[in-house]
Amino acid sequence: xxxxxxxxxxxxxxxxxxxxxxxxxxxxxxxxxxxxxxxxxxxxxxxxxxxxxxxxxxxxxxxxxxxxxxxxxxxxxxxxxxxxxxxxxxxxxxxxxxxxxxxxxxxxxxxxxxxxxxxxxxxxxxxxxxxxxxxxxxxxxxxxxxxxxxxxxxxxxxxxxxxxxxxxxxxxxxxxxxxxxxxxxxxxxxxxxxxxxxxxxxxxxxxxxxxxxxxxxxxxxxxxxxxxxxxxxxxxxxxxxxxxxxxxxxxxxxxxxxxxxxxxxxxxxxxxxxxxxxxxxxxxxxxxxxxxxxxxxx
Numbered sequence: 001x002x003x004x005x006x007x008x009x010x011x012x013x014x015x016x017x018x019x020x021x022x023x024x025x026x027x028x029x030x031x032x033x034x035x036x037x038x039x040x041x042x043x044x045x046x047x048x049x050x051x052x053x054x055x056x057x058x059x060x061x062x063x064x065x066x067x068x069x070x071x072x073x074x075x076x077x078x079x080x081x082x083x084x085x086x087x088x089x090x091x092x093x094x095x096x097x098x099x100x101x102x103x104x105x106x107x108x109x110x111x112x113x114x115x116x117x118x119x120x121x122x123x124x125x126x127x128x129x130x131x132x133x134x135x136x137x138x139x140x141x142x143x144x145x146x147x148x149x150x151x152x153x154x155x156x157x158x159x160x161x162x163x164x165x166x167x168x169x170x171x172x173x174x175x176x177x178x179x180x181x182x183x184x185x186x187x188x189x190x191x192x193x194x195x196x197x198x199x200x201x202x203x204x205x206x207x208x209x210x211x212x213x214x215x216x217x218x219x220x221x222x223x224x225x226x227x228x229x230x231x232x233x234x235x236x237x238x239x240x241x242x243x244x245x246x247x248x249x250x251x252x253x254x255x256x257x258x259x260x261x262x263x264x265x266x267x268x269x270x271x272x273x274x275x276x277x278x279x280x281x282x283x284x285x286x287x288x289x290x291x292x293x294x295x296x297x298x
Contacts, residue, residue, distance in 0.1 A: 025241060025245060034244075034288060036289060039248065043202060046160075047160055047199055049166060049167065049203065051076065053074040053075045053078065053170075053171060055072055055174045056075050058072060058073075059071040070175075072175055074171050078127070079132075081125045082122055082124045083121075083123040085121040085122075087119060087120030088118030092118045092119055092182075093119060093182050094120035094182045094185050094186070095114055095121055095188055096122045096169070096172060096185065096186070096197075097114075097188050098190070098194075098196075099191075100232060101129060102132075102133065122176065124172050126169070127150065127161070128161065128234070129193075147161055147232040147234035152233070160237060161234035162192070163199075169187070169196060170206070173185060173207070173208065177207065185207060185209060186210050186212070187211050189214070189216075190213075190214040191235075192232060195213065195235065197213070198246070198257070201255055209256070211257045212258045212260060213260070213262070215260075215262070215267075217231070217235075217262065217263055218247075218278045218282075219264070219278075220237075220245055220246065221241065221245075223266045223268060226266055231267065247281050247282045250282055250285075250293075250295055253293065255292075257293065257296075260298045262275075282295040
């Protein structure tokens with residue numbers, strides 16, 4: 001072997017991650033039954049949901065453009081800025097729109113569509129997003145990707161960025177249930193925040209009726225280095241593939257879930273044949289779990 005060259009018998013990190021992930025996923029897909037309570041508890045452990053913060057204070061500020069400006073304070077001291085648009089009547093439900101770049105990244109056309117339907121809308125800035133982002137962290141992350149600083153700090157402190165978002169979504173829903181008692185609550189989340197909503201619905205007791213995930217992965221299995229930074233470091237959950245995969249989380253939710261423009265973990269689009277394979281997988285895992293709800297891909 002030439003000095004400074006890798007022994008060809010030693011896998012590259014890319015090959016190792018793909019191979020080990022594929023093996024874990026194969027074992028998961030061959031499973032014929034699941035202990036659902038055990039799987040929920042294990043998912044909570046992976047997310048590192050050690051405590052459930054509760055809503056302790058609601059600070060309301062002057063409205064702008066018809067939107068209520070509100071900050072939710074939690075029992076563990078975090079602040080969650082939200083914009084709130086009231087529903088047109090009490091029979092209308094609410095939609096929580098979330099994005100890893102914050103509420104300002106929500107497409108105006110989507111907001112306008114919901115307004116035309118008379119739906120109540122909540123736009124939160126979760127930890128590290130929007131008003132909750134750090135200019136210092138953003139400057140440090142210019143060469144390593146978004147949420148690198150936050151995600152690393154969370155892991156050092158025995159947390160995960162995804163788990164923190166799960167807790168914060170729970171607080172937002174506590175607020176809606178307490179203040180407005182809506183007929184229904186839906187969540188529409190992009191990329192990592194869509195996954196956080198899915199894990200929330202799978203791991204926590206909740207009254208969310210349905211979920212839309214935009215540009216979210218259908219599996220945590222690594223595919224290739226091309227566009228590896230499509231998702232941020234916030235997406236990573238140590239031990240997740242040893243637990244199962246996204247299809248199991250969807251099944252545990254027992255709710256209607258729609259994936260719009262789903263992708264791989266490297267952000268690559270899926271062809272029609274691969275989408276059919278995933279549809280069969282998601283339907284089968286839900287059947288094994290004997291859960292209600294429908295999964296659809298668009």
